[in-house]
Amino acid sequence: MxxxxxxxxxxxxxxxxxxxxxxxxxxxxxxxxxxxxxxxxxxxxxxxxxxxxxxxxxxxxxxxxxxxxxxxxxxxxxxxxxxxxxxxxxxxxxxxxxxxxxxxxxxxxxxxxxxxxxxxxxxxxxxxxxxxGEWLLDLPLLGHDFASWSRAQTLEGERAALFADWRREVAGLDPTQHVEESRLAEIAERYAEGLRAAREAGFSDLQPGRFLLPGELEGAPVLQFFPLPGLAEHDPASLERLPPESLYATLTRRFRHYQQHIVKPFYHEHxxxxxxxxxxxxxxxxxxxxxxxxxxxxxxxxxxxxxxxxxxxxxxxxxxxxxxxxxxxxxxxxxxxxxxxxxxxxxxxxxxxxxxxxxxxxxxxxxxxxxxxxxxxTETREVEQRGRRQPALHGTTLAGEETLLFPGEVPKRLPGEDFWRRQGFTFTAFRPLPRTxxxxxxxxxxxxxxxxxxxxxx
Ligand SMILES: Nc1nc2c(ncn2[C@@H]2O[C@H](COP(=O)(O)OP(=O)(O)OP(=O)(O)O)[C@@H](O)[C@H]2O)c(=O)[nH]1
Ligand SMILES: [Mg+2]
Missing domain, CATH: 3.40.50.300 (P-loop containing nucleotide triphosphate hydrolases)
Known part of the structure; x- marks a missing residue:
């Protein structure tokens, strides 16, 4: 040894x-x-x-x-x-x-x-x-097969709007048919765009993670898949019997490849x-x-x-x-x-x-x-406001502006409607304090x- x-x-x-x-x-x-x-x-x-x-x-x-x-x-x-x-x-x-x-x-x-x-x-x-962090969200994907993963990728509320282009493209697809390689790449790109827009808009639950940060996999067919909506309307056994060139079988293959060759090694090694x-x-x-x-x-x-x-x-x-x-x-x-x-x-x-x-x-x-x-x-400062001493934060914003602010109250429990209606919390990004x-x-x-x-x- x-x-x-x-x-x-x-x-x-x-x-x-x-x-x-x-x-x-x-x-x-x-x-x-x-x-x-x-x-x-x-x-x-x-x-x-x-x-x-x-x-x-x-x-x-x-x-x-x-x-x-x-x-x-x-x-x-x-x-x-x-x-x-x-x-x-x-x-x-x-x-x-x-x-x-x-x-x-x-x-x-x-x-x-x-x-x-x-x-x-x-x-x-x-x-x-x-x-x-983007890659971490792929771990739960290991517990799925392509059909169950597709079902789990529900798009509701604001998220649905962010994926509008992809949804339009995928709507007319039939899982039993053959779809051209270049067309698949295009639709997958629309999906990746949806994920990027959702991340930009502050959402967290985003899979597959490598679509957001492909690294050396940029452009590889293994990243050219997407969930297929509406699979519940098909009999699962007949889906499994579809020929290898069908859309369903092609996407299933790519999903499995992604699982086996990208997510599993990442999980097992680290x-x-x-x-x-x-x-x-x-x-x-x-x-x-x-x-x-x-x-x-x-x-x-x-x-x-x-x-x-x-x-x-x-x-x-x-x-x-x-x-x-x-x-x-x-x-x-x-x-x-x-x-x-x-x-x-x-x-x-x-x-x-x-x-x-x-x-x-x-x-x-x-x-x-x-x-x-x-x-x-930030540093904490005491500030006098309407005769009362109150703690406040002092920091320098990323743009270089010195700021003193009262960030608002953090709710103790999961916030109710009231909190969201008031939007009682302000978050300003600051520069790190210099080391002393x-x-x-x-x-x-x-x-x-x-x-x-x-x-x-x-
Ligand atoms: N004020 C404050 N901001 C922080 C602190 N830690 C992180 N941040 C902010 O959060 C940002 C992200 O922090 P990172 O440590 O890069 O986050 P990460 O989890 O490594 O992110 P990824 O590498 O993208 O997965 C930083 O650029 C800071 O703006 C902290 O202790 N205080
Ligand atoms: Mg990091």
Missing amino acids: PPKLTRDLLERGRDQQLRLAVTGLSRAGKTAFLTSLVDQLRHAGLEARLDLLPAAREGRLLGARRVEQQDLGVPRFPFDRAMTALDDSPPRWPEPTRGIGELRLSIRYRPRRPGWIGGDVRRLTLDLFDYP FRRFDRQIVLVDVLGALNAGPERFEDLSRALSRLMQSFDYGKRSLLSRLFAPRIDRLAIAATKADHVTPEQHGRLGELLEALLAEPLKDLRFADVPVRALSLASIRA DGALPHIRMDAALDWLIGDKLT
């Missing part, structure tokens, strides 16, 4: 290795979270503010270093590029992620009670990986073996986007979370079939609201994820809900770290 693999197995056996799933849809804040996590741990011994992480508070956390990642065939997570953007003048946000990136951190700490194994300083290896998970959700962004988007996000996340294995770990499962035994759900970008609203944000997230949380409780997997800001973009004292400024990254890895640092 190669020495690296033996060391990996030994570390896993001793539980000194964790693989953390940072799960979140597109723009949820995964890259910002990973960048901040690495930066906080690198500065842990000195400048980072990590009071909610006992190992750091007690001075036992010595720091972290990037080491050679597990899979050398996967690109490295572009940490340096992200830091260059954040340290720019004015600071910029890291770019949206276009492909997969891996990262392995070796964290050094002193245990509370030094034992004889490994001396006074121990090491925890943390494996992390980043990917475009998403199966996790020990811990943090689900990042841009709750405020969804609140800002209105009721239809908000529900769409809730539905997409519920489906998505069914793709992960949760449960208690044992030595055997740790080595051979890892399962997520602890989970954090986090509302990101909490610096967009004043601190007294942060608690509500976590509660609202719990309401948004009520369905998957029921299943997790049943599987007896501990979950913690919190709100955080991986990289702060070493580590990136954050809110509750230390609480998230404590929940996710703190028990391994004792």
